[in-house]
Amino acid sequence: MPRLLFEKTGKAVWISHLDLMRLFQRAFKRAGLQLKHTQGFNPRPSVSIALPLSVGVESRCELLDFDLDGQDIQPEEILTRLNTALVDGVRVLQVYESGRKLRDLALLSCVVTLEYDNGVGADTADAIEKLFSRESLPVSKKSKNGPVEQDIIPMIRNLEIRQADDSTVEIHALICCQNPSMNPMQLSGAVERYLPEYRPDNAVCRRVELYDNQETIFR
Amino acid sequence: MTNLLQRVLPTVQKPARYTGGEFNEIKKDLADVRVRVAFCFPDTYEIGMSNVGMRILYGVMNRMDGVWCERVFAPWGDMEEAMEKHSLPLWALESQSPVKDFDMIAFTIGYEMCYTNILNMLRLAQVPLHAKDRQGLKNIVFAGGVCAFNPEPLADFVDFFSLGEGEEITPEILSLYDRAKAEDWSKDQFLAAVSQIPGIYVPSFYAHEYAPDGTLARVVPSQGAPETVTKRIIEDLDSAYFPTKMIVPSTEIVHDRANLEVFRGCIRGCRFCQAGFSCRPVRKKSAHVLYRQAVETLEDSGHNEITLSSLSTSDYRHLKELTDAMIPYCADHKVNLSVPSLRADNFSRELMQRLQTLRKSGLTFAPEAGTQRLRDVINKNLTEEEILNSCTNAFAGGWNNVKLYFMLGLPTETDEDVLGIADLVYKIIQAWKEHAVNKKRGLRVHVATAYFVPKPHTPFQWEAQITPEEYLRRAKLLKNHFYSKSIEYNYHEPDLSRLEAVFARGDRRVGPVIEEAMKRGARLDGWDEYFSYKTWLEAFEACGVDPDFYTVRGYGQDELLPWDMIDVGVSKAFLLRERKKAYGAVVTPDCREGCSGCGANCLLKEVDCDA
Numbered sequence: 001m002p003r004l005l006f007e008k009t010g011k012a013v014w015i016s017h018l019d020l021m022r023l024f025q026r027a028f029k030r031a032g033l034q035l036k037h038t039q040g041f042n043p044r045p046s047v048s049i050a051l052p053l054s055v056g057v058e059s060r061c062e063l064l065d066f067d068l069d070g071q072d073i074q075p076e077e078i079l080t081r082l083n084t085a086l087v088d089g090v091r092v093l094q095v096y097e098s099g100r101k102l103r104d105l106a107l108l109s110c111v112v113t114l115e116y117d118n119g120v121g122a123d124t125a126d127a128i129e130k131l132f133s134r135e136s137l138p139v140s141k142k143s144k145n146g147p148v149e150q151d152i153i154p155m156i157r158n159l160e161i162r163q164a165d166d167s168t169v170e171i172h173a174l175i176c177c178q179n180p181s182m183n184p185m186q187l188s189g190a191v192e193r194y195l196p197e198y199r200p201d202n203a204v205c206r207r208v209e210l211y212d213n214q215e216t217i218f219r
Numbered sequence: 220m221t222n223l224l225q226r227v228l229p230t231v232q233k234p235a236r237y238t239g240g241e242f243n244e245i246k247k248d249l250a251d252v253r254v255r256v257a258f259c260f261p262d263t264y265e266i267g268m269s270n271v272g273m274r275i276l277y278g279v280m281n282r283m284d285g286v287w288c289e290r291v292f293a294p295w296g297d298m299e300e301a302m303e304k305h306s307l308p309l310w311a312l313e314s315q316s317p318v319k320d321f322d323m324i325a326f327t328i329g330y331e332m333c334y335t336n337i338l339n340m341l342r343l344a345q346v347p348l349h350a351k352d353r354q355g356l357k358n359i360v361f362a363g364g365v366c367a368f369n370p371e372p373l374a375d376f377v378d379f380f381s382l383g384e385g386e387e388i389t390p391e392i393l394s395l396y397d398r399a400k401a402e403d404w405s406k407d408q409f410l411a412a413v414s415q416i417p418g419i420y421v422p423s424f425y426a427h428e429y430a431p432d433g434t435l436a437r438v439v440p441s442q443g444a445p446e447t448v449t450k451r452i453i454e455d456l457d458s459a460y461f462p463t464k465m466i467v468p469s470t471e472i473v474h475d476r477a478n479l480e481v482f483r484g485c486i487r488g489c490r491f492c493q494a495g496f497s498c499r500p501v502r503k504k505s506a507h508v509l510y511r512q513a514v515e516t517l518e519d520s521g522h523n524e525i526t527l528s529s530l531s532t533s534d535y536r537h538l539k540e541l542t543d544a545m546i547p548y549c550a551d552h553k554v555n556l557s558v559p560s561l562r563a564d565n566f567s568r569e570l571m572q573r574l575q576t577l578r579k580s581g582l583t584f585a586p587e588a589g590t591q592r593l594r595d596v597i598n599k600n601l602t603e604e605e606i607l608n609s610c611t612n613a614f615a616g617g618w619n620n621v622k623l624y625f626m627l628g629l630p631t632e633t634d635e636d637v638l639g640i641a642d643l644v645y646k647i648i649q650a651w652k653e654h655a656v657n658k659k660r661g662l663r664v665h666v667a668t669a670y671f672v673p674k675p676h677t678p679f680q681w682e683a684q685i686t687p688e689e690y691l692r693r694a695k696l697l698k699n700h701f702y703s704k705s706i707e708y709n710y711h712e713p714d715l716s717r718l719e720a721v722f723a724r725g726d727r728r729v730g731p732v733i734e735e736a737m738k739r740g741a742r743l744d745g746w747d748e749y750f751s752y753k754t755w756l757e758a759f760e761a762c763g764v765d766p767d768f769y770t771v772r773g774y775g776q777d778e779l780l781p782w783d784m785i786d787v788g789v790s791k792a793f794l795l796r797e798r799k800k801a802y803g804a805v806v807t808p809d810c811r812e813g814c815s816g817c818g819a820n821c822l823l824k825e826v827d828c829d830a
Contacts, residue, residue, distance in 0.1 A: 010240070011238045011239065011240035012240065012469070014228055014234040014235040014237075014238050015235050015469045015470065016233075016235065016470065018471075019235060019469055019470045019471060022471070022475075023469050025521070025523070026242075026467060026520065026521030026522065026523075027242075027521060028521070029521035029522075029523065029552075030242075030518070030519065030520065030521035032518075034552075034553070037553060043553070045523075045553075055229070055234060055235075056228065056229045056234070085242075085521070086242075087240060087241060087242050087469055088240050089240065115221060201226075202221055202226050204221060204225075
């Protein structure tokens with residue numbers, strides 16, 4: 001099944017996962033690309049997104065699998081046509097015949113930006129660094145049955161704290177995104193919970209790249 | 220750093236409805252813009268973006284040189300709270316600029332119970348509520364839509380109303396404003412000039428005087444404003460502007476599909492229906508124009524569903540020609556074609572089979588009244604035989620689901636009429652027992668009753684609304700006669716319909732009640748989550764206004780009505796004739812069987828009424 005890599009930035013970060021699926025289905029139609037439909041009582045166009053993205057999170061590494069209905073169109077052509085049919089902020093970066101099996105997807109690199117309106121305190125970066133060197137760090141995560149506690153330390157492959165400017169600190173991390181998985185927002189969640197005195201005024205999250213277990217880029 | 224809105228968005232439900240940025244959204248360079256219009260829909264994004272009228276006028280305004288029209292919707296409660304907390308003024312989606320920075324603020328009003336939303340949106344925009352408190356040409360507030368056919372409840376707040384269909388009048392208004400702004404006119408100067416555009420009603424130019432008994436005694440126009448204002452219509456729909464490049468929302472809305480209006484007006488004349496009279500005369504649209512617009516809209520938007528809409532789509536003359544063309548196109552392109560509000564005639568049944576809409580929705584009827592006598596009173600030309608025939612056919616075809624809609628409190632209604640609803644339902648159950656091919660799952664009959672609201676510009680515009688207590692008595696009487704397990708009966712609570720009746724026929728004295736209710740927290744009244752009857756009753760009390768004056772009192776036939784200076788085309792003499800016939804239970808055949816002389820054809824100069 002063909003796959004495409006796309007980014008979701010700007011205003012588009014506020015589009016939910018289900019709405020994004022609908023948006024792509026319509027964009028394919030606008031681009032004159034007929035999607036294959038699922039069989040059954042209520043046929044649906046077949047598109048699926050690898051890792052659902054939380055509302056408000058930016059990403060440069062989203063994967064979407066799709067299946068065209070009998071049309072033989074070059075990947076470059078699909079990319080060009082889709083990009084004129086999509087909304088600002090959703091942009092296809094690459095289209096290819098088929099990708100790796102999704103079960104091999106294991107790791108996600110992400111950046112969480114912590115914003116301090118009154119400036120970053122001198123010891124903030126150190127305190128955060130220290131927090132993530134703990135043995136265990138239970139943080140709650142939203143699930144279908146309400147919030148659940150999860151120790152995030154075993155799911156962080158590596159982590160680096162950078163002070164970007166006077167008012168922002170960035171957490172660059174490589175984390176597990178499948179079996180088991182954590183949400184990057186749990187990184188700022190940990191700061192808020194365990195370091196109330198370093199609680200940021202706002203936190204923004206960005207997905208950067210996907211990897212397999214050997215830390216090879218996943219496509 | 221993130222801005223304030225970006226920080227608020229993660230904290231609210233469905234943030235995408237506040238950001239704009241959808242496909243086909245229109246952006247302009249402010250350097251080229253002379254007139255900025257904030258086009259406000261007084262309900263949420265999901266409701267407003269489903270409104271075809273708003274989409275047409277968005278296109279109409281934005282294709283004007285120097286005009287940029289942007290959209291504004293009512294925020295949901297969580298967003299309103301966040302806006303108040305952070306002093307974030309209401310903004311327009313396209314530019315994200317505050318509404319208070321706009322030249323003109325336009326509202327489209329389709330429902331009386333969104334009046335508090337209008338005031339609340341002005342308040343959240345930090346724009347003065349009262350027209351007299353807004354000085355100069357900035358923030359001129361104007362409004363249109365069906366509720367503008369009785370504009371008086373909003374007279375204190377809205378600078379002027381635009382009556383009828385907006386495709387032609389709106390550019391006239393904006394061009395005048397453009398000139399007024401360039402020549403630095405005063406607001407009074409602009410209002411005087413705009414009141415000369417046919418179809419414009421400037422409420423501050425009409426003084427209302429009341430008699431000692433509280434009824435309206437006199438309306439005195441001033442500043443050269445016309446004595447009656449006649450609504451505007453589009454004569455030739457084929458050549459009228461229709462945007463085929465429509466905004467495609469990035470988040471789900473109520474009617475998430477393309478929507479094509481096949482004709483305007485109605486030939487039916489159901490005596491309770493405001494749209495049926497106020498949208499006359501009937502004007503056709505050609506099947507080939509509709510087909511072209513359907514294809515263009517679908518290809519541009521990527522929608523997988525299209526609706527053919529109108530007040531009664533079965534009455535569209537070229538429905539067969541249009542659907543014959545559209546069904547193959549839709550099948551090829553995997554698009555659902557939906558044709559709602561079909562009548563129970565043979566062609567429609569066959570069409571429903573072809574569209575397979577029966578499979579999805581089952582059968583829905585709106586007999587509105589339980590006995591033939593009362594259906595004749597309201598001129599609802601639907602017979603028991605037609606209903607039972609359709610049901611029998613559907614049951615024989617394997618369907619086991621029927622929805623029936625009625626009203627309680629219609630003029631001349633007796634207990635016999637109320638119980639006639641139960642009789643009809645039992646006849647349907649009997650038909651199912653005799654004809655159903657698949658009885659295993661049983662039959663579901665959903666019955667819903669609404670509380671009749673008399674509306675302006677209908678033959679029932681003078682009628683008294685029954686009291687809420689009487690409505691509930693009738694609803695309970697009916698409920699006591701439903702003892703089959705197959706029946707699911709829901710009756711609307713009377714509170715909302717009582718208020719709707721007040722504002723539908725209200726005069727200027729109900730304006731302060733709307734303001735008071737809004738200040739006491741009333742908003743989003745059309746939503747169960749927010750509607751508070753208690754708040755409204757307190758507001759009436761505080762303003763010393765008696766709702767009964769507008770509901771159970773009824774209006775005298777010789778009384779000056781608050782909306783008498785608005786001419787929708789249908790004459791008062793015709794409405795009176797129809798009222799008289801209603802009392803004699805005499806039906807008026809539909810306009811195609813013979814013209815009943817409603818008078819709306821006088822609005823046409825170039826074409827004939829297509830009824």
